[in-house]
Amino acid sequence: MLDSGRTEETLLEVNNIEVIYNHVILVLKGVSLSVPKGGITALLGGNGAGKTTTLKAISNLLHSERGEVTKGSIMYRGANTQGLDPAAMVKTGVIQVMEGRHCFEHLTVEENLLTGAYTRSNSADIARDLEMVYTYFPRLNERRKSQAGYTSGGEQQMVAIGRALMSRPETILLDEPSMGLAPQLVEEIFTIVKDLNEKEGATFLLAEQNTNVALRFAHYGYILESGRVVMDGPAKELRENPDVKEFYLGMSDEGRKSFRDVRSYRRRKRWLS
Amino acid sequence: MPDSLLFGTEVLLNGLMAGVLYALVALGFVLIFKASGIFNYAQGVMALFAALTLVGIMEGQVPFSHLINAAFGTDIHHFGWHVPALVAIIITMVVMVFLAWAVNHFVMRHLVNQEPIILFMATIGLAYFLEGFGDLMWGSDIKKLDVGLPQGGSFWIEENTQWLGFGNENFYGFFLDKLDLVATVIAAILVAALVIFAQYTKQGRAMRAVADDHQAALSVGISLNFIWIMVWSVAGFVALVAGIMWGAKSGVQFSLSLIALKALPVLMLGGFTSIPGAIVGGLIIGVGEKLFEFAIGPYIGGATENWFAYVLALIFLVFRPQGLFGEKIIERV
Numbered sequence: 001m002l003d004s005g006r007t008e009e010t011l012l013e014v015n016n017i018e019v020i021y022n023h024v025i026l027v028l029k030g031v032s033l034s035v036p037k038g039g040i041t042a043l044l045g046g047n048g049a050g051k052t053t054t055l056k057a058i059s060n061l062l063h064s065e066r067g068e069v070t071k072g073s074i075m076y077r078g079a080n081t082q083g084l085d086p087a088a089m090v091k092t093g094v095i096q097v098m099e100g101r102h103c104f105e106h107l108t109v110e111e112n113l114l115t116g117a118y119t120r121s122n123s124a125d126i127a128r129d130l131e132m133v134y135t136y137f138p139r140l141n142e143r144r145k146s147q148a149g150y151t152s153g154g155e156q157q158m159v160a161i162g163r164a165l166m167s168r169p170e171t172i173l174l175d176e177p178s179m180g181l182a183p184q185l186v187e188e189i190f191t192i193v194k195d196l197n198e199k200e201g202a203t204f205l206l207a208e209q210n211t212n213v214a215l216r217f218a219h220y221g222y223i224l225e226s227g228r229v230v231m232d233g234p235a236k237e238l239r240e241n242p243d244v245k246e247f248y249l250g251m252s253d254e255g256r257k258s259f260r261d262v263r264s265y266r267r268r269k270r271w272l273s
Numbered sequence: 274m275p276d277s278l279l280f281g282t283e284v285l286l287n288g289l290m291a292g293v294l295y296a297l298v299a300l301g302f303v304l305i306f307k308a309s310g311i312f313n314y315a316q317g318v319m320a321l322f323a324a325l326t327l328v329g330i331m332e333g334q335v336p337f338s339h340l341i342n343a344a345f346g347t348d349i350h351h352f353g354w355h356v357p358a359l360v361a362i363i364i365t366m367v368v369m370v371f372l373a374w375a376v377n378h379f380v381m382r383h384l385v386n387q388e389p390i391i392l393f394m395a396t397i398g399l400a401y402f403l404e405g406f407g408d409l410m411w412g413s414d415i416k417k418l419d420v421g422l423p424q425g426g427s428f429w430i431e432e433n434t435q436w437l438g439f440g441n442e443n444f445y446g447f448f449l450d451k452l453d454l455v456a457t458v459i460a461a462i463l464v465a466a467l468v469i470f471a472q473y474t475k476q477g478r479a480m481r482a483v484a485d486d487h488q489a490a491l492s493v494g495i496s497l498n499f500i501w502i503m504v505w506s507v508a509g510f511v512a513l514v515a516g517i518m519w520g521a522k523s524g525v526q527f528s529l530s531l532i533a534l535k536a537l538p539v540l541m542l543g544g545f546t547s548i549p550g551a552i553v554g555g556l557i558i559g560v561g562e563k564l565f566e567f568a569i570g571p572y573i574g575g576a577t578e579n580w581f582a583y584v585l586a587l588i589f590l591v592f593r594p595q596g597l598f599g600e601k602i603i604e605r606v
């Protein structure tokens with residue numbers, strides 16, 4: 001239903017990457033995905049599936065966590081971006097909003113937003129974008145002079161997204177925006193994401209555990225499990241897929257299980273009947 | 274006006290002037306601590322090193338001359354030229370920026386994400402290394418530093434404040450040291466500049482952002498290495514200014530590095546992360562120790578200036594561990 005903004009041009013392409021932490025812990029075991037320009041692409045999966053790791057591999061933030069891409073390639077607009085540092089990545093147009101609302105607690109809301117424009121220099125453009133962010137997040141306008149550490153969880157998530165917008169990104173890697181927020185706020189934030197996508201043409205790669213909300217707002221989805229993509233497809237199809245329904249949308253009364261259990265689970269059922 | 278009030282005021286003024294210098298040295302600590310969580314034990318030695326380098330350059334000394342002479346059997350000491358103070362100060366600053374780069378490149382950037390105690394120990398190592406390196410480079414003899422700052426008491430102030438005695442014949446006007454006055458003015462300007470830098474400039478904001486959350490700072494494209502080199506350079510600059518003030522007053526020698534000890538109680542009082550805290554803390558300690566020595570010192574045998582600041586800071590720690598202005602630890606659940 002929301003396929004309006006999506007185009008066929010591929011911006012980001014992740015080809016079969018492997019990621020190892022601390023030289024020993026293999027976390028991603030061959031993940032491939034592609035992100036079309038102007039779309040909202042969802043990366044779904046439970047705790048520890050490797051969503052955050054995938055996003056950090058793309059934004060080149062793995063290094064500071066002692067992680068390393070050991071196989072595969074990551075291309076942005078057809079160019080390999082693995083050698084770039086995070087700052088160069090931001091200048092290329094890819095910025096990550098980290099999981100858990102990392103805002104700068106002792107800086108005011110407005111100072112937080114301005115740090116997002118660190119890689120830019122034209123102050124007139126920056127001032128204009130600040131106003132743009134305030135029109136999308138009117139709550140932040142009200143609290144522009146407050147210390148970010150004293151704002152609510154929802155406001156902090158807005159600060160984190162607004163700060164990323166201040167870099168004038170083409171692609172935003174949004175890591176679990178729903179984490180720890182009340183359903184109503186999750187709805188509010190996803191609506192703003194959709195707005196940004198449709199009106200500003202921003203491309204999103206969205207990592208979420210909240211499959212339900214993510215598939216309602218995204219165009220396309222990938223499901224990740226133990227470092228592998230186990231399923232992908234248009235959001236609409238995923239929403240209707242019986243396995244997704246059962247294991248990720250909580251429409252079964254047996255609780256959530258893993259896809260890997262699916263086969264044995266079915267077999268067991270057959271054997272019982 | 275009664276004698277005690279007049280002399281008390283003079284003591285107060287002297288205390289304020291000392292306090293501004295303490296605040297300056299403390300600021301050197303605060304900046305590095307804010308941006309990287311490192312308590313830089315080497316700050317005092319950096320002041321000594323800066324002053325040694327400044328004197329060496331002004332006098333046209335050949336660096337590492339002992340080493341060169343020992344290796345090649347030569348006998349060189351000086352280039353035979355003198356460098357004007359201003360030029361020498363600029364060259365010294367370049368050396369301090371290079372030092373900042375080297376500290377970051379060879380030590381600190383390898384210790385990201387380590388425990389604060391490990392970073393602290395690294396700076397202890399740095400302090401001893403730098404002390405030895407300074408000796409090796411410029412020799413260990415006591416040097417005179419003369420960058421042309423005025424010396425002696427200010428007669429102008431003395432003459433123009435005599436009327437404040439309102440006929441008191443024991444009062445000849447306030448006696449203030451010219452060097453102290455100049456140092457106060459320069460330190461005050463520098464403190465103001467540092468505050469403006471940290472609060473209102475893009476790089477200052479980035480520095481505070483790195484202090485709060487370096488992962489998030491990285492994610493918006495701030496280069497941690499750049500910010501760290503920047504704060505170590507600023508700390509080097511502060512060290513240079515402090516080194517010039519102290520060096521001009523009492524010569525360039527090892528004891529200069531002990532000015533860091535004066536900053537420690539200031540930090541305990543003002544909080545390790547607060548710029549206004551360093552300023553107010555510096556003034557309180559400067560004034561407090563001079564007034565205490567003046568009013569109570571004579572009854573308990575004097576020399577209270579050595580310990581008064583620490584006692585004051587300890588009393589403070591008991592009641593307000595984060596310091597006067599220390600950032601409240603924001604906790605949310």
Ligand SMILES: Nc1ncnc2c1ncn2[C@@H]1O[C@H](COP(=O)(O)OP(=O)(O)OP(=O)(O)O)[C@@H](O)[C@H]1O
Nearest residue numbers: 021025027046047048049050051052053054065209
């Ligand atoms: N810095 C690290 N060092 C070692 N292992 C790590 C590190 N970061 C993550 N891991 C491991 O990698 C795996 C994937 O983690 P990741 O954070 O990518 O999962 P996720 O899908 O984002 O999970 P969540 O939904 O809980 O955020 C986990 O098993 C985790 O323990």
Ligand SMILES: [Mg+2]
Nearest residue numbers: 051052099176
């Ligand atoms: Mg995650």
